[in-house]
Amino acid sequence: MEHKIAIEFNNVSFSYDNIELLKNISFHIHENEFVSLIGPNGAGKTTILKLMLGLLIPESGEIKIFGNNPKNKNNLIGYVPQNLHFENKMPITVHEVVEMGLIDGMSFFKKEKYKEKVEESLELMDIKDLKIRQYNELSGGEKRRVLVARALVSKPKILILDEPTTNMDQASEERLFYVLESLKKSTTIVVVTHDTEFVSGLTDVVLCTGKESEKSHKIIRHNVEIFNGNKKVLRVLHNTELPENCCCKKEEKWNS
Amino acid sequence: MEFIKEIFSQNISFIRNAVIASFLSSILFGIIGSTVSVKRIAGLAGAISHAVLGGIGIALFLSVNKIIPLFPPIVGAIIFAVITAIIIGIISIKAKQKEDTVINALWAIGMSIGIVFIAKTPEYVDPMSYLFGNILLISNLNLFLLFIMDIVVIMLTFRYYKQIQAITFDEEFAMVRGIKTNLIFILLLIIVAISIVLLQTFVGIVMVIAMLTIPVGVASYFSKNLSSLIVLSTIFSFVFSIFGLVISWILDLPAGAVIVIFAGIIYIFASLIKLKR
Numbered sequence: 001m002e003h004k005i006a007i008e009f010n011n012v013s014f015s016y017d018n019i020e021l022l023k024n025i026s027f028h029i030h031e032n033e034f035v036s037l038i039g040p041n042g043a044g045k046t047t048i049l050k051l052m053l054g055l056l057i058p059e060s061g062e063i064k065i066f067g068n069n070p071k072n073k074n075n076l077i078g079y080v081p082q083n084l085h086f087e088n089k090m091p092i093t094v095h096e097v098v099e100m101g102l103i104d105g106m107s108f109f110k111k112e113k114y115k116e117k118v119e120e121s122l123e124l125m126d127i128k129d130l131k132i133r134q135y136n137e138l139s140g141g142e143k144r145r146v147l148v149a150r151a152l153v154s155k156p157k158i159l160i161l162d163e164p165t166t167n168m169d170q171a172s173e174e175r176l177f178y179v180l181e182s183l184k185k186s187t188t189i190v191v192v193t194h195d196t197e198f199v200s201g202l203t204d205v206v207l208c209t210g211k212e213s214e215k216s217h218k219i220i221r222h223n224v225e226i227f228n229g230n231k232k233v234l235r236v237l238h239n240t241e242l243p244e245n246c247c248c249k250k251e252e253k254w255n256s
Numbered sequence: 257m258e259f260i261k262e263i264f265s266q267n268i269s270f271i272r273n274a275v276i277a278s279f280l281s282s283i284l285f286g287i288i289g290s291t292v293s294v295k296r297i298a299g300l301a302g303a304i305s306h307a308v309l310g311g312i313g314i315a316l317f318l319s320v321n322k323i324i325p326l327f328p329p330i331v332g333a334i335i336f337a338v339i340t341a342i343i344i345g346i347i348s349i350k351a352k353q354k355e356d357t358v359i360n361a362l363w364a365i366g367m368s369i370g371i372v373f374i375a376k377t378p379e380y381v382d383p384m385s386y387l388f389g390n391i392l393l394i395s396n397l398n399l400f401l402l403f404i405m406d407i408v409v410i411m412l413t414f415r416y417y418k419q420i421q422a423i424t425f426d427e428e429f430a431m432v433r434g435i436k437t438n439l440i441f442i443l444l445l446i447i448v449a450i451s452i453v454l455l456q457t458f459v460g461i462v463m464v465i466a467m468l469t470i471p472v473g474v475a476s477y478f479s480k481n482l483s484s485l486i487v488l489s490t491i492f493s494f495v496f497s498i499f500g501l502v503i504s505w506i507l508d509l510p511a512g513a514v515i516v517i518f519a520g521i522i523y524i525f526a527s528l529i530k531l532k533r
Contacts, residue, residue: 100429103418
């Protein structure tokens with residue numbers, strides 16, 4: 001079985017205010033893989049996500065999303081951000097927040113056309129009863145569910161989640177796990193997380209970000225296996241570290 | 257009653273013009289005020305509103321001295337306002353960290369240029385009229401331009417409502433959805449700048465910013481979403497303007513200042529009621 005490459009970084013470098021953060025990093029993620037991006041604080045995890053999303057432009061190197069530039073891919077990627085910096089007092093209903101996931105650039109938004117899709121997404125995240133509520137009045141866990149519903153409403157081929165379990169209650173975490181499990185094998189999922197236990201039963205591949213030198217960071221791709229002890233836990237197979245710019249040959253092994 | 261009679265009087269047209277201006281400006285205050293408030297760029301709008309005086313001053317100077325013949329001051333003011341908005345917008349996007357310093361400098365420089373040029377204009381105009389408004393200055397041309405601006409802003413808001421909502425709620429996500437966030441931001445500032453030029457004869461440059469924020473503040477206590485915020489703040493804006501005009505007529509006070517004071521008192525009351533609940 002051959003998997004297409006969903007996300008590809010080739011010799012990508014990126015700096016913030018002349019401080020080199022990423023230097024010549026190369027990795028790729030196959031279609032329908034579940035990838036956990038882990039690493040210490042400040043290692044550049046969120047930067048890598050923003051590069052994938054086209055929110056940041058690399059200084060050098062090339063990023064491809066299904067072979068194309070990350071720009072002009074609004075319907076390919078669903079995104080759940082980490083920082084809730086936009087949480088102001090703006091009056092907005094849950095239904096309207098989820099609708100945002102269907103905006104297509106500057107095109108006119110026909111509300112009626114997308115009503116069904118929004119309902120489906122609300123149903124999926126089990127927040128249908130919240131749809132006319134004010135977003136600001138929701139609990140932290142409910143807000144996260146709404147943002148996941150917003151990311152999923154366009155049925156994206158790639159789902160990117162930045163620390164999805166932040167502020168989540170137990171019930172919301174369980175719902176998110178159920179949804180991610182149901183999307184696995186049909187959607188490429190990239191999760192930045194500290195909560196490795198949360199994704200341990202789902203992860204196919206771990207991308208480790210870490211310091212290569214004092215200045216820049218690199219990414220190492222590791223396979224994982226599901227270790228069945230008392231409960232399912234993720235085991236990173238460091239001994240199967242793969243060379244950069246390769247991996248297709250070992251694909252079957254990853255899925256075993 | 258006397259006020260209502262004057263509205264329909266053939267002799268005193270400025271009251272009628274002020275009432276029409278109240279209605280037309282309320283639409284701009286409602287739509288632009290809501291967007292500016294939820295996007296938290298009221299400070300930027302304030303800077304533009306004050307810097308616009310520079311454009312008004314230069315335009316008056318060029319017009320009265322016939323340096324550029326047939327050059328209506330309002331057109332010059334609009335051109336300068338647009339340039340100011342673009343400069344402030346680009347600075348805001350590019351120089352995030354130094355934004356405050358640069359924008360506050362532009363605020364002061366713009367005002368100073370305005371005062372200097374107005375002082376050097378032969379038929380010296382009292383800058384107070386521009387700063388605090390003067391309903392006697394509302395002309396038919398002002399009303400016509402306000403009407404055109406209303407139509408343009410209503411159409412743009414209807415067409416790009418979802419994009420505006422997305423940008424004000426979560427700009428990063430809006431970018432992921434392919435929305436041209438910087439373009440909309442600059443356009444918004446240009447609309448703010450032009451509106452300020454058109455509104456300054458009614459409430460004045462200093463008070464425009466109050467009317468862009470106070471009615472929205474009151475409306476926000478009753479709004480479920482951006483569209484209801486826009487509609488309610490337009491209504492509040494109109495109510496404040498009419499009551500302010502009536503009070504200023506009865507007490508013989510400057511209309512712009514009375515409107516803002518009246519709006520402010522209602523806002524304080526609304527906030528106290530909200531706090532008690």
